[in-house]
Amino acid sequence: MPSIDDIYSGDSLKTDDIKGREPVVIIKSVTPRDFTDRDGKIKKKLVLGFERTNKTLVVNKVNGNRIGVLHGKDYTQWIGKTITLFVDPFVEFGGKIVPAIRVKPPTYEAPRQESPAPQQAAPFPSQQGFVDPDPMPALDRNDKRDIPF
Numbered sequence: 001m002p003s004i005d006d007i008y009s010g011d012s013l014k015t016d017d018i019k020g021r022e023p024v025v026i027i028k029s030v031t032p033r034d035f036t037d038r039d040g041k042i043k044k045k046l047v048l049g050f051e052r053t054n055k056t057l058v059v060n061k062v063n064g065n066r067i068g069v070l071h072g073k074d075y076t077q078w079i080g081k082t083i084t085l086f087v088d089p090f091v092e093f094g095g096k097i098v099p100a101i102r103v104k105p106p107t108y109e110a111p112r113q114e115s116p117a118p119q120q121a122a123p124f125p126s127q128q129g130f131v132d133p134d135p136m137p138a139l140d141r142n143d144k145r146d147i148p149f
Contacts, residue, residue: 012047013055015087015099017149022086024106025050025147030075033058046075055149057085063103070105082106 029049034042035058046059059067064075071081083103091100 011054011056013057013085013101013149015101017055018085018087018101019148020087021148022084022107023147023149024082024084025053027051027078027081027083030078048078050147053147053149057101060100063101066103070103 027048028051029047031047031049032044033047035045037043046064048057048059050057057063067075067078067081067083070083071078084106086102086104087099088102089099090097091102092098093100
């Protein structure tokens with residue numbers, strides 16, 4: 001169904017673009033950019049571009065710190081790295097609770113065993129393989145299917 005949101009959506013991702021999914025995306029570009037806040041002050045933020053889409057994500061401090069924990073504080077090294085995008089419906093902004101796009105690591109799960117031994121400890125997350133929670137294989141750069149935005 002056509003929507004005015006399709007016409008006026010702009011280049012930046014919005015919560016509606018995620019459409020209830022948690023896509024794993026590959027960072028294609030990281031660009032520092034100046035933005036003017038509501039008080040007229042200029043603030044520098046990072047803008048992420050992703051493979052297989054023209055939409056960008058303006059990175060707030062929370063998401064910047066999360067990506068920094070995942071991939072290091074040197075944002076020039078983030079290109080080619082993966083992150084999962086999701087919508088947190090309970091973010092406080094301007095004294096109100098609003099939905100916001102957040103970043104987390106790609107989801108992982110423990111390898112399955114035929115008959116688990118009760119005395120065996122579960123493997124550490126670093127020993128587990130990453131699994132794309134989205135049925136669309138977002139990590140395949142040659143996949144021509146569309147991501148949800």
